[in-house]
Structures are given as C-alpha cells and as structure tokens.
Amino acid sequence: MSEDAWKPPNGSWASSAARRRNMQAIRSRDTTPERLIRRLVHAQGLRYRVAARPLPDLRRTADMVFRSAKVAIFIDGCYWHGCPEHYVPPKTNPGYWSDKVTRNVARDRDTDQRLIEAGWMVLRFWEHEPSEECVAQIVAEVRKRRGQRL
Numbered sequence: 001m002s003e004d005a006w007k008p009p010n011g012s013w014a015s016s017a018a019r020r021r022n023m024q025a026i027r028s029r030d031t032t033p034e035r036l037i038r039r040l041v042h043a044q045g046l047r048y049r050v051a052a053r054p055l056p057d058l059r060r061t062a063d064m065v066f067r068s069a070k071v072a073i074f075i076d077g078c079y080w081h082g083c084p085e086h087y088v089p090p091k092t093n094p095g096y097w098s099d100k101v102t103r104n105v106a107r108d109r110d111t112d113q114r115l116i117e118a119g120w121m122v123l124r125f126w127e128h129e130p131s132e133e134c135v136a137q138i139v140a141e142v143r144k145r146r147g148q149r150l
Contacts, residue, residue: 033127034063034075040135046142048073055118060111064138069145070120073138077127080104086128121145 029051041048041064049065054072064073078086082105090097112122121141125134 029061029063031075031077031127033125033131036131037073037075037125037134037138038064040131041138044135044139046139054115054120058111058114060107066142066145069142070118071138071142071145072115072120072122074108074122074124075127075134076108076124081108081126083126083128085126 038048038050046066049067051061051063052065053060054062054065054067054070062072063075065071066073076083079088080101082101087101108124112124115122123138123141125137
C-alpha cells in the first residue's frame with residue numbers, strides 16, 4: 001500500500017503512516033540506558049527483576065525491582081515522561097501527545113505514591129543522567145536497605 005493511500009483509522013493517534021511506524025518502533029523496555037544501568041548494577045554483584053511489578057495488584061512495572069530490599073527503579077525517557085530539561089512539545093498532533101505525556105507524568109506520581117505507601121523506595125532517573133551516578137545511588141540504597149556494608 002502506498003503511503004499516500006494510507007489513512008489512519010478513526011480515532012488513531014498516528015498522523016501519517018511514517019509517524020505510525022516510528023512510534024510503534026519505540027521500545028517500552030530494554031532501552032539503551034536501561035541495559036547499560038542493568039549491566040553496571042549486575043557487575044556490582046546485585047541481582048534484580050527486570051520489567052516486574054513491585055506490587056502484584058498494581059498493573060505497573062518498574063524497570064528494575066529489588067524485592068528483598070523493596071527498591072523500585074525507573075529509568076524515564078525524556079520525551080515520554082516530560083523531562084523539564086529536554087521535553088519538546090510535538091509539532092504534529094500536539095493536543096494528543098501533550099495530553100499523553102501529562103497522563104504519563106500523573107501516572108508516574110501515582111505509582112510513586114502507591115509504592116511509598118507500601119514501604120518501597122522509588123528511585124527515578126532520566127535517560128540523560130550519567131549511568132555511573134545512577135548506579136552508585138542504586139547500589140547504595142539497595143545495600144543500605146539490606147543492611148550490607150557499602
């Protein structure tokens with residue numbers, strides 16, 4: 001089917017066939033920053049669950065979960081989670097995408113609150129933050145909560 005002939009279905013979020021392909025290709029897990037941080041944390045001797053639900057009844061997953069220490073790690077993408085430094089509002093279909101990011105941010109705050117109320121430590125990092133600094137915070141918090149020496 002030619003791109004000119006493609007028409008978005010009623011109510012579709014895609015403004016064109018090319019945009020639809022682009023958005024469908026974006027990963028929700030195993031992003032480059034996540035994989036790098038996981039590799040560095042693993043090298044420090046810590047083991048974790050990947051893309052797991054910290055709370056079984058909460059339909060949300062953390063990028064890394066340390067169950068015994070009750071630490072949930074989120075590595076947030078600058079666009080999808082509204083980074084104050086790097087978020088740029090979209091030029092195409094701005095109403096839809098800006099609302100989507102706003103809903104994502106609200107869901108992130110709700111997730112944080114629910115986990116904190118359940119006794120979890122929530123650590124959130126932006127994808128642009130230096131991996132070594134993120135890993136140092138993760139390792140320190142997990143070891144502290146497990147009662148291990150740093």
